[in-house]
Amino acid sequence: MTALLEETAVTATQVGPLAGYTVGVTAARRADELGALLERRGAEVLHGPAIRIVPLADDSELLAATTGLLDGPVDVVVATTGIGFRGWMEAAEGWGLGPALRAALTGAAVLARGPKAKGAVRAAGLVEAFSPESEANAEVLAHLLDQGVDGKRIAVQLHGEPLPDFTDTLRRAGAEVVEIPVYRWTAPADPAPLERLIDAVLSGQVDALTFTSAPAAASTLDTADRMGKLDALVDALRTRVLVVAVGAITAGPLARHEIPAVWPDRARIGALVRHLSDTIPTRATRVTVAGRELELRGQAVLVDGDLRPVAPAPMALLRALSATPGRVLSRATLAGVLRRHSGRESTVDEHAVETAVGRLRAALAVPGVVQTVVKRGYRLAVPTP
Numbered sequence: 001m002t003a004l005l006e007e008t009a010v011t012a013t014q015v016g017p018l019a020g021y022t023v024g025v026t027a028a029r030r031a032d033e034l035g036a037l038l039e040r041r042g043a044e045v046l047h048g049p050a051i052r053i054v055p056l057a058d059d060s061e062l063l064a065a066t067t068g069l070l071d072g073p074v075d076v077v078v079a080t081t082g083i084g085f086r087g088w089m090e091a092a093e094g095w096g097l098g099p100a101l102r103a104a105l106t107g108a109a110v111l112a113r114g115p116k117a118k119g120a121v122r123a124a125g126l127v128e129a130f131s132p133e134s135e136a137n138a139e140v141l142a143h144l145l146d147q148g149v150d151g152k153r154i155a156v157q158l159h160g161e162p163l164p165d166f167t168d169t170l171r172r173a174g175a176e177v178v179e180i181p182v183y184r185w186t187a188p189a190d191p192a193p194l195e196r197l198i199d200a201v202l203s204g205q206v207d208a209l210t211f212t213s214a215p216a217a218a219s220t221l222d223t224a225d226r227m228g229k230l231d232a233l234v235d236a237l238r239t240r241v242l243v244v245a246v247g248a249i250t251a252g253p254l255a256r257h258e259i260p261a262v263w264p265d266r267a268r269i270g271a272l273v274r275h276l277s278d279t280i281p282t283r284a285t286r287v288t289v290a291g292r293e294l295e296l297r298g299q300a301v302l303v304d305g306d307l308r309p310v311a312p313a314p315m316a317l318l319r320a321l322s323a324t325p326g327r328v329l330s331r332a333t334l335a336g337v338l339r340r341h342s343g344r345e346s347t348v349d350e351h352a353v354e355t356a357v358g359r360l361r362a363a364l365a366v367p368g369v370v371q372t373v374v375k376r377g378y379r380l381a382v383p384t385p
């Protein structure tokens with residue numbers, strides 16, 4: 001038995017905060033970085049990109065917006081992201097418009113939303129006139145309105161999604177707004193990975209789903225709708241799966257479907273991973289059984305701090321047994337648990353329950369955790385009053 005424990009257990013010093021959990025990643029850009037950060041903390045990662053980024057050099061809308069901006073004087077430029085502003089400058093160089101664009105922006109007041117945007121502005125040879133400590137678009141907007149925008153021509157560099165609250169407010173205040181759509185996003189060229197990720201969510205194989213942009217959230221819901229599985233996905237995201245967005249704007253499409261989401265204080269990928277690592281353990285079920293401390297994670301159990309992977313069907317039984325520790329659940333009741341888990345209404349019998357219990361005992365590798373109660377069923381070995 002000692003040898004078996006040494007082979008099957010991962011010691012507590014090796015267990016990361018996300019070990020035993022499977023996390024879905026819907027990002028397109030920086031997906032590898034996000035996945036690596038999650039895996040470094042122990043997570044299993046499933047990737048299904050929900051969007052595709054239109055290459056800047058091929059983006060006719062960005063070219064049209066840039067040439068349109070150069071048709072007249074520019075009073076104010078708002079740089080919302082560093083990578084977006086830098087990409088705009090590089091694309092303009094490729095089109096032969098770089099010198100003209102820099103000359104136009106040199107005479108404008110440049111507002112940078114955060115330090116990365118500020119760095120990109122300075123790298124282009126420009127100097128920012130304002131950059132808020134909060135790194136929030138709302139503070140940039142308030143600054144503009146305080147300065148007065150009536151009659152001014154303002155370029156707003158977007159990053160993958162419109163900012164209607166920002167741009168419409170400026171227009172109502174009398175400004176002419178030129179939106180610069182850097183890094184437009186469309187549906188993925190190959191929807192199969194996203195469809196597989198959605199199916200994994202629905203089958204209970206995903207414990208947390210991450211979103212780094214509002215278009216990715218909207219595209220995921222649209223894809224589920226096209227698959228005829230929107231209601232099932234919404235139900236899973238409302239109940240079983242932790243949904244983590246990079247920020248409140250990203251969570252917007254989810255909120256419209258009443259899907260709860262959490263996000264970090266700062267809209268950064270690293271902050272998202274830290275927030276996920278802090279949040280998902282609080283959802284784990286913990287119970288003392290047969291003198292052992294069990295923590296039920298998504299696809300595994302920590303037994304006294306040692307990680308034991310558990311297959312989906314045995315895990316479904318363990319969750320049912322741990323919902324009311326010590327209570328006896330009949331074989332018929334547990335067969336119903338397996339039927340709901342598998343989605344098969346007629347092919348799960350009491351023999352399947354016995355098999356799943358045997359697999360659960362083997363996975364936990366601790367004698368006496370799951371007790372057989374003769375002619376009644378099974379229970380967790382917790383003290384009874």
